Amino acid sequence: MWNDRPSAEARHSLRQCLAVLRKALGPARESIETESDTVRLLPGGILHVDLVDFAAREASSSIDELLAGEALFRGELLQGLAVRSEPFEAWLELERRSLAERRLSLLERLHGLQRSADDMAAAVATARRLTELDPYREDLHRLLLQSLADNGQRGLAMVEHARTERRLRDDLGLAPDHQTRRLAEHPNRQPT
Secondary structure, rough: OOOOOOOOHHHHHHHHHHHHHHHHHHHHHHHHEEEEEEEEEEOOOOOOHHHHHHHHOOOOOOOOHHHHHHHOOOOOOOOOOOOOOOOHHHHHHHHHHHHHHHHHHHHHHHHHHHHHHOOOHHHHHHHHHHHHHHOOOOHHHHHHHHHHHOOOHHHHHHHHHHHHHHHHHHHOOOOOOHHHHHHOOOOOOOOO
């Protein structure tokens, strides 16, 4: 994190940072372990790490557990943290992308479970959330179109299709692919 400084100075800065962190954590400071070149949070300590909770929930096949996993998202990973270090920024960007993909995967599985449980209102809400998170993935828009049609909201499905078509054209200069167009023409058929 201090790659712009000599090694000895960077280690000193890390020690200072850890001292401030331990003081701020009070009794939870025992959850931080340091060994030569490693600093880590100990599992099962006083500190609560929402990323650990998310990992446990994302593997579940329970609608309630997946909903609880989605509820853990309150912003980007380490939002507001400013560290001027190219290696750290590159790592953080990769972690943010990975977590965003895991979140989308969780929501896609949740959508499938909601449809299987014939909870179409919830499936529509989840599909909307997916399209909000990634507005350029047509497969997610197809989930929304199909869910709306299955929920008896064919008119809304057509409005959503027009919105998607406009966004793709205006933002990317593209037309919807044939699967999306076909689903818009026949929303009561499952996409192939």
